[in-house]
Amino acid sequence: MKLLKLAAxxxxxxxxxxxxxxxxxxxxxxxxxxxxxxxxxFNEGVYNGVKKFVxxxxxxVMEFEVTSETQREQAMRRFAERGATIxxxxxxxxxxxxxxxxAEFPDTKFSIIDVTWLDAPNIRQYGFKEHEGxxxxxxxxxxxxxxxxxxxxxxxxxxxxxxFACGYVQxxxxxxxxxxxxxxxxxxxxxxxxxxxxxxxLAQSQIDRGADxxxxxxxxxxxxxxxxxxxxxKLAIGVDSNQNGMAPGSVLTSMLKRVDVAAYETFTDAxxxxxxxxxxxxxxxxxGGVDWAQDENNAELxxxxxxxxxxxxxxxxxxxxxxxxxxxxxxxxPVQ
Amino acid sequence: MNAQxxxxxxxxxxxxxxxxxxxxxxxxxxxxxxGEDPFRAMGVMIKGAFVYKGALGYTLYYTTxxxxxxxxxxxxxHCAMFNIGGEGQAYMGGLGAGCAVLLADAILPGFLMIPxxxxxxxxxxxxxxxxxxxxxxxxxxxIVITTIMFNFIAxxxxxxxxxxxxxxxxxxxPETRPFAESAQMPYMHDLMAWFGIEAARTPLNISxxxxxxxxxxxxxxxxxxxxxYAVRAMGFSxxxxxxxxxxxxxxxxxxxxxxxxxxxxxxxxxxxxEPHKLVLNFTGGYGFTGIAVALMGRNHPIGIVLAAxxxxxxxxxxxxxxxxxxxxxxxxxxxVQGLIILFSGALYYLFAPWVARVLNLTAKKEAAT
Numbered sequence: 001m002k003l004l005k006l007a008a009x010x011x012x013x014x015x016x017x018x019x020x021x022x023x024x025x026x027x028x029x030x031x032x033x034x035x036x037x038x039x040x041x042f043n044e045g046v047y048n049g050v051k052k053f054v055x056x057x058x059x060x061v062m063e064f065e066v067t068s069e070t071q072r073e074q075a076m077r078r079f080a081e082r083g084a085t086i087x088x089x090x091x092x093x094x095x096x097x098x099x100x101x102x103a104e105f106p107d108t109k110f111s112i113i114d115v116t117w118l119d120a121p122n123i124r125q126y127g128f129k130e131h132e133g134x135x136x137x138x139x140x141x142x143x144x145x146x147x148x149x150x151x152x153x154x155x156x157x158x159x160x161x162x163x164f165a166c167g168y169v170q171x172x173x174x175x176x177x178x179x180x181x182x183x184x185x186x187x188x189x190x191x192x193x194x195x196x197x198x199x200x201x202l203a204q205s206q207i208d209r210g211a212d213x214x215x216x217x218x219x220x221x222x223x224x225x226x227x228x229x230x231x232x233x234k235l236a237i238g239v240d241s242n243q244n245g246m247a248p249g250s251v252l253t254s255m256l257k258r259v260d261v262a263a264y265e266t267f268t269d270a271x272x273x274x275x276x277x278x279x280x281x282x283x284x285x286x287x288g289g290v291d292w293a294q295d296e297n298n299a300e301l302x303x304x305x306x307x308x309x310x311x312x313x314x315x316x317x318x319x320x321x322x323x324x325x326x327x328x329x330x331x332x333x334p335v336q
Numbered sequence: 337m338n339a340q341x342x343x344x345x346x347x348x349x350x351x352x353x354x355x356x357x358x359x360x361x362x363x364x365x366x367x368x369x370x371g372e373d374p375f376r377a378m379g380v381m382i383k384g385a386f387v388y389k390g391a392l393g394y395t396l397y398y399t400t401x402x403x404x405x406x407x408x409x410x411x412x413x414h415c416a417m418f419n420i421g422g423e424g425q426a427y428m429g430g431l432g433a434g435c436a437v438l439l440a441d442a443i444l445p446g447f448l449m450i451p452x453x454x455x456x457x458x459x460x461x462x463x464x465x466x467x468x469x470x471x472x473x474x475x476x477x478x479i480v481i482t483t484i485m486f487n488f489i490a491x492x493x494x495x496x497x498x499x500x501x502x503x504x505x506x507x508x509x510p511e512t513r514p515f516a517e518s519a520q521m522p523y524m525h526d527l528m529a530w531f532g533i534e535a536a537r538t539p540l541n542i543s544x545x546x547x548x549x550x551x552x553x554x555x556x557x558x559x560x561x562x563x564x565y566a567v568r569a570m571g572f573s574x575x576x577x578x579x580x581x582x583x584x585x586x587x588x589x590x591x592x593x594x595x596x597x598x599x600x601x602x603x604x605x606x607x608x609x610e611p612h613k614l615v616l617n618f619t620g621g622y623g624f625t626g627i628a629v630a631l632m633g634r635n636h637p638i639g640i641v642l643a644a645x646x647x648x649x650x651x652x653x654x655x656x657x658x659x660x661x662x663x664x665x666x667x668x669x670x671x672v673q674g675l676i677i678l679f680s681g682a683l684y685y686l687f688a689p690w691v692a693r694v695l696n697l698t699a700k701k702e703a704a705t
Contacts, residue, residue, distance in 0.1 A: 036666075064659060065666050068620045069611055070539060071655060074394060077537070078659060081389065092509055096611075104537070156499070189499045189510075 026271040028053075029062040029079040030088040030263070031072065036065050041219065042259060045241060046090050046113065049263030057271055073097040080105040086270035088263060089113070098123060109276045111266040113259050116280045126262040127282040130160075131167030132317050133255040133290030134215070135324045137237050138171020139313045140292065141213040142179050143306045144235055144252050149180045151206035153199055153225045155218035156192040157185035159328065164217040164239075164255075166333035167324050173335050174322075175309065182206045186221050196224030203228035203236070213237065213252060226251060235301065244297035252301050253310075254293040261288055286318040341692055348634050352680060354687045356646075359679040363672040370663055377657060377664070384656020385649035391656070393524065393538025398622075399641075399648030400540075400605045403547040405626025406644050407554050408599035410635040412465075412479075414558055415591035416571040421468060421483025422599040423623025424490035425461040429600025430607045431494055432460025434502070434512055434614035441516035449518045454546070454604045461600015462593040464490060469592025473585040479592075487623075498616060512614040521609040543605035550598060551637040557594070567591050599623060628681040643680075650676060 030050055037047040043065075050061055062084060064075045072094050079087050080101060089098045089112040102110045102120045109122055116127040141150045152168055154161040165183055172179050184202045186192035199221035203214045207229070214229050215237035216222035222239060223246070229236035230250035238244060238254030245251075262283065270276045283289020292310055294302060316322035325334045342351075364374035385395045405422045412419035419425075436456035441449055468482035498510040505513070521541040528535040558564040566587050569577040578584050606618045629647055633639030654669035679686070 063662070067666050067670075069606075069615055069618050070394075070397070070620075073539075074655065075659075077390075096514070096613075189495045191495070 025085070026059060026267075027062070027083055027085045028059065028088070028267045028270060029064070029082075029084040029086070031075045031079070031090060031094065032063065032065045033072075033091045033093055034066060037063070041240060043090055045257075045259040046088070046263045049260030049265075050088075050267065052260070053264050053267040053271075057268070059267075059271060061267070073100060076101040076110075077104070080108045085109060086111065086267065086276065088266050089115075090259075109270060109278065111262075111270075113262050116282065120278075122278055124266065124276070124278045125280045126259075126266075127280065128257050128259075128289050129282060129284030129324075130164050130217075130255075130257060130290060131170075131324045131326055132285045133257065133292065134164050134167030134217075135171035135174075135317065135322070136285070136290075136292045136310050136313050137215055137253055137255045138168040138173075139175045140253055140302070140306050140310050141168070141215060141235075141237060142172040142175035143303075143309055144301070145176075145179065145211075145213045147210045147212050148176060148178060149182065149210040149212065151182045151203065151211035151214035152184070153202045153206070153214060153216045153218055153221070154183070154185040155187075155221055157188050159331070161185065161217055162333065163327040166327040166335075168215055169333065169335050170324055171313065174313075180210075182209060182211055186218055193219035193221060195221045196227070199224030200228035204232065207232045207234050215239070215255070217255075238293070242293040242295065244293050244295055248297040249300065251298060253298055256291040256293050258283065258289050258291065284317070285314050342688060343695065346691055346695060348636075348639065350691060351684065351687060352632055352643075354691070355679040355684065356676060358687070359672075359676040362675050362679075366668070366671060367664070370668065372661055372663055377661065380660045381653035381657050382649075384660070385653035388656065390536035390538045391652060393536060393540040394655075395645070395648045395652040396524075396544055397538060397540045397605070397610070397648070398651040399644045400544045400547045400609075401602050401622040402625060402629045402644035402647045403551060403641055404602040404605070405599055405623050406629030406633055406640040407550055407637065408465075408595045408623075409626045409630035410633070410637075410640055411554060411558065411567075411598060412592060412595040413630060413635050414564075414571045415567045415588060416574070417469065417472065417479050417588065417592060417595070419465060419468075419483055419592065419595050419599075420480060420624070420627060421465060421486045421596075422626045423619050423621070424483070424487035425464045425596040425599035426602040426606070426619045426623045427487075427490040427494055428464040429457040429461035429603035430614055430618055431490075431497070432456035432458075432600060433603040433607045435460075437515045437519040437608070438502070438512060441519040444518060446518040446520075450521060450608065453519055453608055454601065457603040457607070458597035458600045461603075462597035465596020465599065466589055466593040469589045470585075472592075473588040494614075495616060498614065502614065504613075510616055515608070515612045519608060520612050521604060539610035541605065541609040543609045546601065546604055548641070550601060551641050554598070555637040563587075563590070599626070625677070628677045631684060632680045646676075 032043045035043045037043050054061055062079060066072050066075060076097050086109045092114045095115045098110050098112050099118050099120060102123050106122055111124040113126045115125050118125055150172055152165050154165055169181050172181055186195055186198050199218055203225040206214055213235045214225055216225040217239045226236040226246050230247035235252040237252050240257045243251055243254045327333055367374045367377045384391055386392055408422045409419055433453045433456055436453040464486055468479055468486055471477040471482050472479040502512050504511060521543055524540040525535040525537050566582050570587050574584055607614055625647060629640055629643045633643035650673050654673055657664050658666050658669050
C-alpha cells in the first residue's frame, strides 16, 4: 500500500498535555499497515503519536504491523477478542476490515485515520483538510518565487492529489494573481508513489520552464523532487511530515499532516474518564491537523514577509475569512 | 553416497523431519539472541497455528493457497518444467475470477456464479502458463526466464487495471468494488453452523475441499492416465519420449496449462473466499512458496498437502508470534519462516550423506550378526 506513504506527519508536538488518565480501564491497540511503523512517513507519524501517549500515560499499547491482506481483519479481530478497548487502524486500506470487525464487537471502540465514509456507531474516523495546509504553503511559494512561476509534482493521479494541488494553486493565486503554476502527475499507477527518478525529471522540467519553487505531494517520489530542486539551487516544499531537513537550505517549508495528533487524541480520549466520542472528525488548520513547518533548517529561507503572510493566511482560514475551495466538492478546481 | 541410495522411508520421512529440526534449532538460537525464551516461542507458534480460537481456520486457509500453488509446481515438474510463474498465474487467476464476477454477479445466482468464476480463474491461469510452455516447446525459450517475466507482466497489468478501469468508483484505493454475495465462496464457519457446530469466524471457506479434490485429480492424472504417463516420460527423458512417438510440444504445453490452471485456482480461495474483491498483491508470495511446498512434498499430492499444512501453520503461527511478543517483529517471523524454507528447500539433501552412512552402518551390523 504505497499509497499510505502519501500521508504522514513526523514531529511530536512539544506541547505537554497533562490529562488525567484513568489507567487500568483502557487497553489500546494499534494496527500499522504494510509500510511498517518505521516507514519515515504515514505509519511512523502515527507511531510518534502513539509513543507520546505511552510516554505520558504509562499505558501499554498493543501493536501489530500487517504483512498481508488477510492479516488486517485478523489482527483487528484478535485485538478485540483480547479485550482491547480501543483499536486504531491506520490508513484507508483498513476501512473494510474495521467496518466488519466493529460490527462484530459493538462494545469495543475503534478509530481510523484517513477514512470518513463509514457508517458505524463505534468508529471514530479522521480526515484531514489537506487543501488548507496546501493553501498555506502555496502562499509561501508565491512569495518566495522570484520568477513568478512555481511547480507542483503529484504522485498518482487520483482525486486526493488533485485536492492537494487545488489548495496549493488557490494559495499561490491569492498571493500573486499573475503567478503561473505548472502541474505534473508522476503516473496513474501506485508505482508513481515511489519513483524518485521520475520525480526529479518532472521537477527539473518545471525548473527549466522557469519555476523556482516546487511543491510535491508524491510520497517517495518527492525525494527526487527535493533533490532536483536542491541540485538546481531552487526551492522545494515537502509534504506530510517535516521534510525541511532532507536538504537544509533548499526546502522552503513542508505541509504537515498531523496524523500523530489523531493517534494521540484517540488514545488520550479513550483513556480519559467519560465516553469516547465516535463519528467523523476532519482536522484542518483550526484543529492543528494541518500546518506548515518551521525549524532551524528553513529559518533563513522564510523571510519576515513570508512568515507574516502565511500566518495571516492560517489565521484567515481558521477564522473562516479565507475559504479554500475543496476539489472533492465539485470534482474540479475553481482555479488552474 | 547420494540420496538415491536412501531407502524411500528415509527420503520422504526422515529427511524432512531432520530439516525442520535443524531450521527450528537455528530459529531457536535467533530467538534466544533477541532475548526471548525459544521454547515458549515454539509453544506460542504451535498453539497459534492449531489451538487458539480461530487458529486452525486461518492455518487451513493459508494451507489451501499452498496446496494449489504446490500442486501447480509439481505438475510442471513431472514434465521437467520448472514453473516459477505460479505467482503470476495465481494473480491472473484472480483477474479471471474478478472479471467473471464483475460481469455477472448481478445476474447469476450463487450456484452458477461461483463455478463460473472458478472456471475463469483456472482458465486465465492456464493461459498465463501455456504461453511460456509453448515458447519453451516450440522456440526453446527457457521456461524459468519466461515464467519469471510473466510474473512481472501479470503484476503490471493488474496494477494498471486496478488503478484504471477496474477501480471502485469514488475512492482512491486500487481495488475493485466488493463482490455481491452470490460470488462469495461459502465460509466454513457458516457451513458448520448449518450443521449445528459453532466455529470461530475465519476466512476458511469451501475452497479447501476444492484444493483437496485438485490434489486427488492431480494424482489421478499423473499416475493413472495416458497423458500423465506421457508427462512423466517426458520428464524422465524427452528424447526417449519423442522416440516413442510422443508429441513433445503438445505434452509440454498441456502440462504447463494444467500447472497454470492449478495456480489460477488459488484465486478461488484468496479472492472469492476472503476479501471478496480484487486487491493488489493478494497472491502475497504464495506462488513462490509453492516451489518449496512441492519440493518438500516430493511432488506427490499427499506430500504436498502435508507440506502445505506445515507452511500454513508457519504462516499463521508466525502471526501469533508477532502478536504475543513485542520484541519479535514481523521481520523476525520472516527469518524463521525463511530458515525452514531454506533447510527444507534449498538444503534438502544436506543431511542425506550422514543419514545414508548411519543407515549403511546399521545395515552392515545386521548383516554381520
